[in-house]
Amino acid sequence: MATEKWVFMVTAQTPTNIAVIKYWGKRDEVRILPVNDSISVTLDPDHLCTVTTVAVSPAFDRDRMWLNGKEISLSGSRYQNCLREIRSRAGDVEDKEKGIKIGKKDWEKLHLHIASHNNFPTAAGLASSAAGFACLVFSLAKLMNVDEDPSHLSAIARQGSGSACRSLFGGFVKWEMGSKDDGSDSVAVQLADEKHWDDLVIIIAVVSSQQKETSSTSGMRESVETSLLLQHRAKEVVPKRILQMEEAIKNRDFASFTQLTCTDSNQFHAVCLDTSPPIFYMNDTSHRIISLVEKWNRSEGTPQVAYTFDAGPNAVLIARNRKVAVQLLQGLLYYFPPKSDTDMKSYVVGDNSILKEAGLDGASGVENLQPPPEIKDNIGSQDQKGEVSYFICTRPGKGPIVLHDQTQALLDPETGLPK
Amino acid sequence: MATEKWVFMVTAQTPTNIAVIKYWGKRDEVRILPVNDSISVTLDPDHLCTVTTVAVSPAFDRDRMWLNGKEISLSGSRYQNCLREIRSRAGDVEDKEKGIKIGKKDWEKLHLHIASHNNFPTAAGLASSAAGFACLVFSLAKLMNVDEDPSHLSAIARQGSGSACRSLFGGFVKWEMGSKDDGSDSVAVQLADEKHWDDLVIIIAVVSSQQKETSSTSGMRESVETSLLLQHRAKEVVPKRILQMEEAIKNRDFASFTQLTCTDSNQFHAVCLDTSPPIFYMNDTSHRIISLVEKWNRSEGTPQVAYTFDAGPNAVLIARNRKVAVQLLQGLLYYFPPKSDTDMKSYVVGDNSILKEAGLDGASGVENLQPPPEIKDNIGSQDQKGEVSYFICTRPGKGPIVLHDQTQALLDPETGLPK
Structure with a gap:
């Protein structure tokens, strides 16, 4: 042989x-x-x-x-x-x-x-x-x-x-x-x-960052060694959330799914902050995106979008359906417009057929966007060009x-x- | 009458x-x-x-x-x-x-x-x-x-x-x-x-902020109602820290004082982040100041400066003595220089006799500052003008x-x- x-x-x-x-x-x-x-x-x-x-x-x-x-x-x-x-x-x-x-x-x-x-x-x-x-x-x-x-x-x-x-x-x-x-x-x-709950649309905001980030391997080791909150989270909080999340997914209960997803993302970042020295994965742009989503969810009365952040500043936003995703993208592009020389199709990648639905396939779409009324205040001005590198539009998908x-x-x- | x-x-x-x-x-x-x-x-x-x-x-x-x-x-x-x-x-x-x-x-x-x-x-x-x-x-x-x-x-x-x-x-x-x-x-x-430990020097960085902040009254109410980590902190973590902090103060043990002060500040902000909706009091500037202090403390082998943040982005920095405070101020001014039209005596207020000790009472002092060698990387560039509104230099003081x-x-x- x-x-x-x-x-x-x-x-x-x-x-x-x-x-x-x-x-x-x-x-x-x-x-x-x-x-x-x-x-x-x-x-x-x-x-x-x-x-x-x-x-x-x-x-x-x-x-x-x-x-x-x-x-x-x-x-x-x-x-x-x-x-x-x-x-x-x-x-x-x-x-x-x-x-x-x-x-x-x-x-x-x-x-x-x-x-x-x-x-x-x-x-x-x-x-x-x-x-x-x-x-x-x-x-x-x-x-x-x-x-x-x-x-x-x-x-x-x-x-x-x-x-x-x-x-x-x-x-x-x-x-x-x-x-x-x-x-x-x-x-x-x-x-x-992936067919069980195929209404969901996922928009990822790839956030620009100046900071060098702590790798998740060393970050979680430091959290285990120094955070006085991590074991409480692991033993007392997560087991209940796992059961609740399984139920939420089974029943396609978007309100519970959102509540669990957002609070668990925030608690993970809380444990990072409770680490010594503290680990910051989210930055001011991440915080602004959270504020935007929280305000929108509150103004609608029922959750429309869930957010979650891994070991970095990027926001992963899960919209309850396509219509909500279109509105979400409009709001995101209003607050985080591309730099003036950026082509929209390289600013929104993945399933960018959503650009057409959002009326943003033309050249001058972004300038004409109106601020979402409920979130006009408190997010900071519209002058956030360059804070987001690009968006990826996707959905739940299949395995290997x-x-x-x-x-x-x-x-x-x-x-x-x-x- | x-x-x-x-x-x-x-x-x-x-x-x-x-x-x-x-x-x-x-x-x-x-x-x-x-x-x-x-x-x-x-x-x-x-x-x-x-x-x-x-x-x-x-x-x-x-x-x-x-x-x-x-x-x-x-x-x-x-x-x-x-x-x-x-x-x-x-x-x-x-x-x-x-x-x-x-x-x-x-x-x-x-x-x-x-x-x-x-x-x-x-x-x-x-x-x-x-x-x-x-x-x-x-x-x-x-x-x-x-x-x-x-x-x-x-x-x-x-x-x-x-x-x-x-x-x-x-x-x-x-x-x-x-x-x-x-x-x-x-x-x-x-x-x-206040005479017990009069080596300490306190420098407060008043950090500029765009965000409207959650009042501490409503913030702590929301934390009590929604954070699953707050009660664990209150019952299991803080009682031990109180005893340790009393000892540290009694013995003027700056290393323990710093470790407790920094971790407790971070844990408070972790609980804020674990609140629903999450509360962010620190911003990217606060994070940069923490990185600067953490790196310096590590490079010196023994803590030189403690940091703590209340319900806002301002950093309260406690230096172990006057000599350390002078170095700290030089580092801070290197990374957060005043806007070009700002008089140094309105940029560093309180006990601003420290400016003379830092060689910064003249007009051109800040431009000549060198980056602290151990923190050259990872803090971001020097171009942070305007991120800090001003500094206050003070010390532990007397009662009413x-x-x-x-x-x-x-x-x-x-x-x-x-x-």
Whole structure:
């Protein structure tokens, strides 16, 4: 087998996800076991996803990986843990057409080439590691014919990046913290698929930031070590919220969903602030967006939009339906207009068909927007150009899939090197 | 007596105070009883204080009050509670020289004129109500010959504004929450006078803000009603910190004092963020000041400066000694220089003799400042002109005093009206 020159490969696509009940704090740093359950919404991979091609060949002399076109080291324990766990579960693979036959035990000796690409800027702080590790594990499992269901795979992806385990499913996903020391019961499960609640529209405001941010890995370690509120949150607050959020999702109860999503995002940031030294992920722009949404929800009497913020200043806004999303986008563009030389289609990306519905597909749309009456005061002036880099319009989306179209592969089928 | 035209008056000065273990949350809204003890440092009244003149005359036909020259209503329950409590404790007063004699029971029928003035901008958000109610109660107690010690007076001032009770003493003050329903044991006590730890230098950065702020009264009510972290803080965290802070003050242990002061400020703001809707008192400038101090403390190995923020974006910075305060001011002015047309003596007020020590009494001092080496990165650029309105340099200070110099009275001794 070692003299053959074949390359066998699989390409897959995996979504990113946004937590609505937050994961913040590990009880085991090595196995990546959390201090509480979390729940997320999977985002439509049409707008935000990772594509990964994994290849095996007897011609490869070592494991190699390229991320967004640049070779990176696989020596870190997170990659090594994922590779080891997947290899230990590898099955027999046969491709009669190409005359390839790989036995279960061959995988220990064969080397891998991995190429991964995000269809959104990594710098945007949009949980690229979640989609990345999920896609790595999913594509390797397909390549190696691993006979495990997505929940079992999620426990492997979890060892790369905690929140990656939630990207193994579409729709609404719970990461159960588990109780075993070895982490085997710390897995993701699907609560509902992406069709269950397809009214929801998600608008992400990618907020500009001057500050260097604390990585979520070191941030949550510092919170566990120093915050006197984190354990109370994990033990007393989150378990109840998890049950309430499961109910809200089951019943498509947008009012409860919003109340839980917003308060849990704020409490996560409260724990960050209670950390020593304090961690600030939200900035004044984030605060202004929260004020805008809170005021609107109050003026409507019933919640229209939920907000949530991860370990950065970006706002993830979940509108109850398309009509509300159109109004939301109008309000956002009124307060955070693009710089004058910016094309609207590069300022609102993803599903930007919403621009037409908002009457903003023309050139002069933004200047004619009126301030939402209920939020005229207290948000600051309209002069906030440049505070938001761009918006992404998306929706709840599906889980990982294999891409069978070879043109989407990131590695050359002959050489196994990046195209 | 009713036909006589005499005016009898007293003028007093009372300091403001800054909490280092925070008060946030009432268990009784009417009596203003807190959910936890708090500890404060009294600020030198030479730089921040309220002066109040109270007058009584048979010629007055109703109670009246002027605040900073403008007549205000006394009908609010907070004023009424203070006036009622003080009147019920009034004693006999005799001024033989002027031929004035007021019996204990006359106070119920006599009317009062009150004029109060802050020697700092009310808009600066520097706890003017604390100094104000403390001064009202203290000056009335002197006028009416109330035979109560400062702790008993503090329980009256508390009913005007919670933190006012701590302004009845100089130095370091504890507000004991008490346990009685009537609030009679919810009083302030002095932990140490202002001479006990006179190395400390306090620099306040008055931070510009666009946002309208949530009042502390409504903010803390909303926190009590909605934050799931507040009770845990009040019951589990603060009691231990109070004991530790008492020890730190007793031993002049600046490292412990700083650790407790900073973490407690951050936890108070964390509880605000955990409130629904969330309350943001700090802004990006506040965050930048915290980063600056945290980095400096870390680079020195041992804490040099403590920070604390009340219900607004202003930073109160406590330097361990004068030398550190000079360096701190240089760092602050490097990052937050005045606008080009601002005179340094109006940009650094209070004890601005520190400008000379910092080599900044000349015109071109600020431009020549070098960035503190350890904090060069991560704070943002130097281009922060206008983010800080001005700085106040002060120190721990003394408690209330009567001002015997009649020229300092705010009411005319003949008419009892504002001068």
